[in-house]
Amino acid sequence: MRTLGRRLVFIACLVNIAVLIFLLAVIGRVPDPRLRVLAAVIIIAAMIIESLIILWLIANQQRVVSDLTTQVLRLSSPKDARRIILPDNHAYADLAQAINMAADELRHQSHVFQRQENELDNLLEYLPVGVIVIDRRRMTQLLNPMAAQLLEINVDSKPHLYTADVRQYDLTEQIEGTMRDHQNVRQTLTLQLPTSPRTLEVSTIYTEPRPDHQQVLVLLYDLTEVTQIEQMQLDFVSNASHELKTPLTAIAGFTETLLAGAKNDPEKRDEFLKIIDDQSHELMDLIEDVLSVSRLQNPVSQTATITTVDLRTLVERQLTLQAQSIQRRALHVTNSVPESARVETDAKKLEQIIKNLISNAIKYNRHAGQLAVTFHSSSDHGWQLSVKDTGYGIAKDQQSRIFERFYRGDPSRNKQRIPGTGLGLAIVHELTTLLKGEVSVQSQMDVGTTMTISFPK
Numbered sequence: 024m025r026t027l028g029r030r031l032v033f034i035a036c037l038v039n040i041a042v043l044i045f046l047l048a049v050i051g052r053v054p055d056p057r058l059r060v061l062a063a064v065i066i067i068a069a070m071i072i073e074s075l076i077i078l079w080l081i082a083n084q085q086r087v088v089s090d091l092t093t094q095v096l097r098l099s100s101p102k103d104a105r106r107i108i109l110p111d112n113h114a115y116a117d118l119a120q121a122i123n124m125a126a127d128e129l130r131h132q133s134h135v136f137q138r139q140e141n142e143l144d145n146l147l148e149y150l151p152v153g154v155i156v157i158d159r160r161r162m163t164q165l166l167n168p169m170a171a172q173l174l175e176i177n178v179d180s181k182p183h184l185y186t187a188d189v190r191q192y193d194l195t196e197q198i199e200g201t202m203r204d205h206q207n208v209r210q211t212l213t214l215q216l217p218t219s220p221r222t223l224e225v226s227t228i229y230t231e232p233r234p235d236h237q238q239v240l241v242l243l244y245d246l247t248e249v250t251q252i253e254q255m256q257l258d259f260v261s262n263a264s265h266e267l268k269t270p271l272t273a274i275a276g277f278t279e280t281l282l283a284g285a286k287n288d289p290e291k292r293d294e295f296l297k298i299i300d301d302q303s304h305e306l307m308d309l310i311e312d313v314l315s316v317s318r319l320q321n322p323v324s325q326t327a328t329i330t331t332v333d334l335r336t337l338v339e340r341q342l343t344l345q346a347q348s349i350q351r352r353a354l355h356v357t358n359s360v361p362e363s364a365r366v367e368t369d370a371k372k373l374e375q376i377i378k379n380l381i382s383n384a385i386k387y388n389r390h391a392g393q394l395a396v397t398f399h400s401s402s403d404h405g406w407q408l409s410v411k412d413t414g415y416g417i418a419k420d421q422q423s424r425i426f427e428r429f430y431r432g433d434p435s436r437n438k439q440r441i442p443g444t445g446l447g448l449a450i451v452h453e454l455t456t457l458l459k460g461e462v463s464v465q466s467q468m469d470v471g472t473t474m475t476i477s478f479p480k
């Protein structure tokens with residue numbers, strides 16, 4: 024800028040001095056008035072040319088200044104910034120280069136920032152933890168999709184109070200506490216949500232990223248499934264103990280009675296021995312279930328020994344083995360599996376599957392109900408075996424859960440307590456999967472249930 028000013032003044036001075044000398048020389052010596060007029064005209068022309076040169080130089084400088092100003096203004100959005108190229112000897116060459124370098128650096132910084140922002144967005148999008156950021160005016164600054172899913176709300180991008188997202192009293196109280204006391208809190212809350220209750224581990228963290236800018240960070244971690252599994256395992260321990268205790272008490276009681284003298288009465292002895300025998304079998308079945316589950320964890324038992332199985336005979340044997348329970352419930356049983364039905368599978372595993380399905384169809388049947396076993400096979404779709412009962416049925420919301428380990432149907436839906444550990448169908452599911460088949464349920468409350476195992480061709 025200084026060089027330019029100096030050059031302008033220098034040119035102007037040179038022109039002016041030359042014009043003045045010329046004027047003095049010419050006008051002084053010329054006696055002819057016409058010539059003096061000519062001299063005056065030349066002076067005026069020289070002055071005009073001088074002014075034009077100065078104007079052109081100034082306009083040129085102004086264009087460069089305006090380009091540089093635009094470039095500086097564009098620094099705020101580095102994507103639009105263009106480089107300014109000036110010749111090395113240009114008055115503004117250094118300034119243009121400095122602005123270009125600043126623009127390059129800003130563009131680089133902006134890329135890094137953009138990339139980090141995208142990474143953070145991605146992280147928040149897929150993070151399996153709900154994240155909410157609330158500022159001191161109680162406005163939601165950020166709410167990731169997981170938080171929306173856990174609280175069963177929609178993500179609202181417009182500025183709004185956090186209470187529009189968090190409608191549960193316990194959670195609001197924890198957030199308000201952290202905001203008021205500047206204390207971090209971590210606790211497990213069971214929140215009542217529109218579809219079902221959900222157990223969450225909630226951490227509220229007080230932060231002050233800048234002076235005078237307080238925030239509460241809310242982290243939500245879903246513990247619903249873990250809590251359910253813990254509860255099911257607790258139930259299993261209590262159920263299993265109960266199931267073990269009942270037959271053992273009967274066995275101990277009747278053995279004592281026999282020893283105390285009943286053994287001498289042949290009629291009583293036979294009756295009591297029969298009860299002891301029944302109870303021992305129940306005990307063994309229960310232990311077999313528990314062992315099956317632990318055996319299924321073992322990779323050795325994950326292999327199947329395939330043979331040709333006579334399906335009707337296998338079903339018949341299970342019905343005979345469970346004949347007493349069938350009689351006790353006065354069930355009407357039909358085995359419609361054709362005599363010709365032969366399938367290629369692991370006989371032992373299939374027998375265990377069928378045993379559990381028939382046992383449930385007896386246990387959960389009504390008195391004098393029906394129990395039907397049917398078989399269907401086709402060259403395209405392989406074969407299916409169904410065990411149908413006319414019992415209590417399984418509520419829709421429970422149907423997806425009955426194949427989980429330790430899951431037992433809600434006992435309040437049945438009038439009486441039915442013994443069980445919640446392992447039978449889990450074993451059925453794991454064994455059918457192992458044999459490359461699948462198990463499905465069709466059920467209607469108070470009408471009955473059909474359990475079907477299907478194996479592809």
Ligand code: ADP
Nearest residue numbers: 383387416425431432443444445446447448472
């Ligand atoms: P368990 O019979 O020991 O409880 P299962 O795994 O065999 O365990 O079954 C899980 C739950 O599924 C049962 O508690 C019961 O509520 C339900 N269930 C299974 N089979 C039937 C059926 N045939 N009819 C009605 N409910 C059934």
